[in-house]
Amino acid sequence: MCLIAFAWQVDDQPLLLLGNRDEFHARPTRPAQFWTEENQPDLLAGKDLQAGGSWLGVTRSGRFAALTNVRAPGALREGKSRGHLIHSYLTGELSPHEYLLQLQAEVQDYADFNLLVGNRDELWHLHSRDGQLLPVPPGIHGLSNASLNSPWPKTRRLCQDLESSLTADDAQLLELLARRERYPDDQLPETGINQEWERMLSAAFIVSPDYGTRASTLLRLTAAGEISFRERQFSPAGDIVTEQAWCFSASD
Numbered sequence: 216m217c218l219i220a221f222a223w224q225v226d227d228q229p230l231l232l233l234g235n236r237d238e239f240h241a242r243p244t245r246p247a248q249f250w251t252e253e254n255q256p257d258l259l260a261g262k263d264l265q266a267g268g269s270w271l272g273v274t275r276s277g278r279f280a281a282l283t284n285v286r287a288p289g290a291l292r293e294g295k296s297r298g299h300l301i302h303s304y305l306t307g308e309l310s311p312h313e314y315l316l317q318l319q320a321e322v323q324d325y326a327d328f329n330l331l332v333g334n335r336d337e338l339w340h341l342h343s344r345d346g347q348l349l350p351v352p353p354g355i356h357g358l359s360n361a362s363l364n365s366p367w368p369k370t371r372r373l374c375q376d377l378e379s380s381l382t383a384d385d386a387q388l389l390e391l392l393a394r395r396e397r398y399p400d401d402q403l404p405e406t407g408i409n410q411e412w413e414r415m416l417s418a419a420f421i422v423s424p425d426y427g428t429r430a431s432t433l434l435r436l437t438a439a440g441e442i443s444f445r446e447r448q449f450s451p452a453g454d455i456v457t458e459q460a461w462c463f464s465a466s467d
Contacts, residue, residue: 216270216283216432217360218392218419219331220373222381224353229335230436233377234281235392235428236261236270237421240451244429247272247446247459258305259444259461261430268298271432272305273444277335277465279434280304285327285344286360286416288407294325304332311339315348322346329358335436335465361404368398369419385433385445385460392431394419395453422453440465 221232238244243264250258260272273279280301304314311332318330322343330341331351338351342362349363355378356363357370364370376391398417406413421427428449435443445460 216281217416218369218373219281219283219358220355220370220377220391221357222355222377223333223338223351225355226381227438228436229277229438230279230333230338230434231377231381231388232279232281232432232434233373233388233392234271234432234434235420236430236432237416237427238429239426240429241425246430246448246457247432247444255306257466258302260301260305261446263296263298266296266298267302268296269301270298271434272301273434273436273442274305275442275463275466277436277440277442278305278332279334279436280330280332281358282331283329283358283360285329285342285362286406286408287327287344288405290327290344290407292326294323297325297328297330300325300328300330310334311337312348312350315339315341319346319348329360329362331358360406365404367404367417368402369394369417373419385435385443388433389431389445389447392419392428395422420453422451424451427451427453436465 216234217237219234245262247261257275260269271281328343340363341348355374357374359367359370395418403413431447433445443462448457
């Protein structure tokens with residue numbers, strides 16, 4: 216994913232997460248579904264059909280994970296597919312902290328990334344560039360292509376919108392991800408790409424013929440033990456192609 220905002224342990228709700236996945240339109244992708252074809256029926260996630268991993272997922276037991284890449288001068292762009300980190304955590308049995316401790320020794324094998332892994336009781340973040348492994352405190356947090364809570368304009372705006380919309384319904388929450396306005400040059404980060412791309416990527420919802428927002432996702436874990444997952448898929452023109460939703464009780 217490329218833009219995430221989430222409320223962690225706020226108002227007696229373990230998690231409310233919103234995220235946009237931005238990617239080249241030519242990259243083959245399977246929309247979110249339970250991975251029954253892979254004999255992993257407890258895993259709900261989209262699938263990158265080119266490399267085989269994912270960017271956001273949840274299991275029937277309430278394990279969840281989300282990934283963004285890192286866009287910065289000198290960022291490592293070659294290595295193993297980062298999407299497999301989502302899959303390996305969600306299909307494993309290690310706690311979030313144990314999983315990231317194990318991963319710390321291997322981060323140099325991957326292109327740079329941010330990784331969030333959690334369950335309804337704990338949530339941890341790993342930034343591969345500095346190797347920092349940190350527990351996420353309760354509150355509203357944002358993550359794009361820098362590090363957790365880096366003050367990029369679109370990340371700040373989405374966090375503010377989420378904080379003021381915690382009681383909104385799912386459709387209203389997903390609309391928070393649909394903002395297409397771009398930010399002035401003097402507010403943009405310098406991430407090592409040309410200015411035209413920097414401007415395009417400054418929007419929360421990106422529309423262009425070759426690259427853009429492919430999916431918007433809402434993930435909710437409730438205090439009552441319910442898990443909700445809703446995904447919208449988009450065309451290159453930014454139109455909704457499909458929308459799917461799941462709601463189920465967490466299993467042990």
